[in-house]
Amino acid sequence: QVHLQESGPGLVKPSETLSLRCTVSGGSISTHPWSWIRQSAGKGLEWIGRVSTSGRTSYNPSLMSRVMLSIDPSKSQFSLTMTSLTAADTAVYFCARIGIRDAYKEFFDFWGRGTPVIVSA
Amino acid sequence: SYVLTQPPSVSVAPATTATITCGGNHIGSKSVHWYQQKPGQAPVLVIYYDNDRPSGIPARFSGSNSGNTATLTISWVEAGDEADYYCQVWDSSIDGGVFGGGTKLTVL
Numbered sequence: 259q260v261h262l263q264e265s266g267p268g269l270v271k272p273s274e275t276l277s278l279r280c281t282v283s284g285g286s287i288s289t290h291p292w293s294w295i296r297q298s299a300g301k302g303l304e305w306i307g308r309v310s311t312s313g314r315t316s317y318n319p320s321l322m323s324r325v326m327l328s329i330d331p332s333k334s335q336f337s338l339t340m341t342s343l344t345a346a347d348t349a350v351y352f353c354a355r356i357g358i359r360d361a362y363k364e365f366f367d368f369w370g371r372g373t374p375v376i377v378s379a
Numbered sequence: 380s381y382v383l384t385q386p387p388s389v390s391v392a393p394a395t396t397a398t399i400t401c402g403g404n405h406i407g408s409k410s411v412h413w414y415q416q417k418p419g420q421a422p423v424l425v426i427y428y429d430n431d432r433p434s435g436i437p438a439r440f441s442g443s444n445s446g447n448t449a450t451l452t453i454s455w456v457e458a459g460d461e462a463d464y465y466c467q468v469w470d471s472s473i474d475g476g477v478f479g480g481g482t483k484l485t486v487l
Contacts, residue, residue: 293476303414303422303465305476316474319380352421359428362471363410367433369421 260285262353262370269376276340276377280353280370287311287334291356293366294327294338296349304349308356309336343377350374381470383479390485397453399482401466404447409468411449413442416463416481425464426451453484461486 266278280292291310297303307317309327317325321340329336340347350372357367384402391397401411411429414422424433426442429449439454453460466479 295476302481303467303478305478308475318475319473357424357427360410362469362474363428364469364476365410365412365424365427365467366414366422366476367424367427369423372421 260355260368262355262368264351264353264370264373266351266373266375268374269378270343271379272344272377274343276338276343276347276375278338278351278353278373278375280336280338282334282336282355285355287329287331287336290358291364292329292336293354293356295352295354295366295369297352297372298346298349301349306338306351345377348375348377380473380475381468381477383466383468383477385464385466385479385482387480388483388485390487391456392487393458394455397456397460397484399451399453399464399466399484401449401451401479402447403449403468406447406449406468407445409444411442411444412467413440413451414465414467415460416465417461422465456484456486458486460484 261283263281288311294306307327324341326339352372353370354366355368356364413426415425416422429444430442463481465481470477
């Protein structure tokens with residue numbers, strides 16, 4: 259069973275940079291692409307971006323100027339870096355595995371438990 | 380990018396059928412996936428590719444997709460089904476996931 263675990267600071271100051279890491283166990287990080295998804299309190303799910311060991315990445319257009327995803331197969335980890343944080347970035351951040359059977363019909367089949375991030379001075 | 384529209388809430392009595400809709404332009408031409416999220420927990424995939432169930436998901440959960448509406452149907456609803464449900468498609472124009480706003484299912 260694939261297991262994902264997010265890690266990172268729970269509190270970040272406005273205008274600073276957020277760095278989160280997701281560690282994958284129970285399966286290879288090279289067989290699937292991976293995503294970050296966030297959820298503000300009482301709100302819905304927002305896809306942030308996608309990364310894979312093939313080098314293919316994509317980002318939510320509303321966030322792409324501030325977001326970068328990277329992946330380290332040697333550590334079975336992938337990471338999210340988000341710059342210029344504001345209070346609007348306060349949310350629970352989930353990492354997830356992307357399941358694929360057909361191209362451009364992807365879904366999220368395994369999720370981490372999520373890590374809360376608060377942006378506050 | 381692509382927009383998915385869900386009703387904010389649906390309420391049903393136990394042992395009846397819950398129907399949750401997800402609207403989108405020509406959504407029938409896409410594959411729709413559904414997630415269940417209980418308070419304080421991560422979402423769980425309950426339906427993928429319109430009507431496939433991951434292992435461990437009861438057959439009470441089913442889906443359909445045609446025209447401009449996809450539907451998640453939960454038969455013989457139980458108290459434990461009370462949760463938020465989200466539909467999702469992959470938008471090829473951004474090469475990314477798009478979620479509906481979510482529907483809160485209340486079991487009366």
